[in-house]
Amino acid sequence: MNNLRVQLVKEEILSDNWYTLRKITFKYQRKNGVWETQSREAYDRGNGATILLHNPEKNTIILTRQFRMPTYVNGNTSGRLIEACAGLLDNDNPEDAIRRETEEETGFVVTNIRKVFEAYMSPGSVTEKLYFFMADYSDSTEKRSGGGIDEEDIDVLELPLPQAMQMITEGEIVDGKTIMLLQQLCIQQYQVA
Numbered sequence: 001m002n003n004l005r006v007q008l009v010k011e012e013i014l015s016d017n018w019y020t021l022r023k024i025t026f027k028y029q030r031k032n033g034v035w036e037t038q039s040r041e042a043y044d045r046g047n048g049a050t051i052l053l054h055n056p057e058k059n060t061i062i063l064t065r066q067f068r069m070p071t072y073v074n075g076n077t078s079g080r081l082i083e084a085c086a087g088l089l090d091n092d093n094p095e096d097a098i099r100r101e102t103e104e105e106t107g108f109v110v111t112n113i114r115k116v117f118e119a120y121m122s123p124g125s126v127t128e129k130l131y132f133f134m135a136d137y138s139d140s141t142e143k144r145s146g147g148g149i150d151e152e153d154i155d156v157l158e159l160p161l162p163q164a165m166q167m168i169t170e171g172e173i174v175d176g177k178t179i180m181l182l183q184q185l186c187i188q189q190y191q192v193a
């Protein structure tokens, strides 16, 4: 963080009950050269990683479904959300973290993990950067129990890719990272076709 147009003035912790919500006051130099003082809240829950598992022989993919309270309070009447497997890095590097999360949430023990891209998912309010991966699985890939750890209560779904794309159109898949990964897989298939 070294931007000559920004000077940090003050950081206050508004909440650190689970993750950390800060109010950051800073001086920002506008394009016209004038310095002004602003403040912004930033929710810091660390960085995360997400992965789409794909079976190239069957053209199926693996997704998860779990209860997400923030969606429940914003229009998702069941609160259950279909998502690509994902988790917080918890001090691991992104590839190790997603290998761990894949096994905990889906049960699959994948070896050929490929990085796709990285993205800030909500840059006006959340500090998190998300690292995106893909990996292949097959009927012979080692599979453990999955379903998540602690309070997690995760369903594992195997769907044909065309069906998952249709579910985006019909509003049954409404999670940003999941839509990005499914579309990326379609782009890759189009490029090699």
Ligand SMILES: Nc1nc2c(ncn2[C@@H]2O[C@H](COP(=O)(O)OP(=O)(O)O[C@H]3O[C@H](CO)[C@@H](O)[C@H](O)[C@@H]3O)[C@@H](O)[C@H]2O)c(=O)[nH]1
Residues within 6 Å of the ligand: 018, 019, 047, 048, 049, 050, 086, 087, 088, 101, 128, 130, 151, 152, 177
């Ligand atoms: N008790 C408690 N638990 C919490 C709280 N907030 C989150 N958790 C729990 O902490 C666990 C974190 O599990 P992970 O698998 O590591 O993370 P995730 O919640 O799946 O997050 C992933 O998906 C997010 C949503 O797309 C991403 O934002 C994130 O980067 C990551 O990829 C989840 O079981 C979640 O319910 C809280 O305020 N209190």
Ligand SMILES: [Mg+2]
Residues within 6 Å of the ligand: 085, 086, 087, 088, 101, 105
């Ligand atoms: Mg998770």
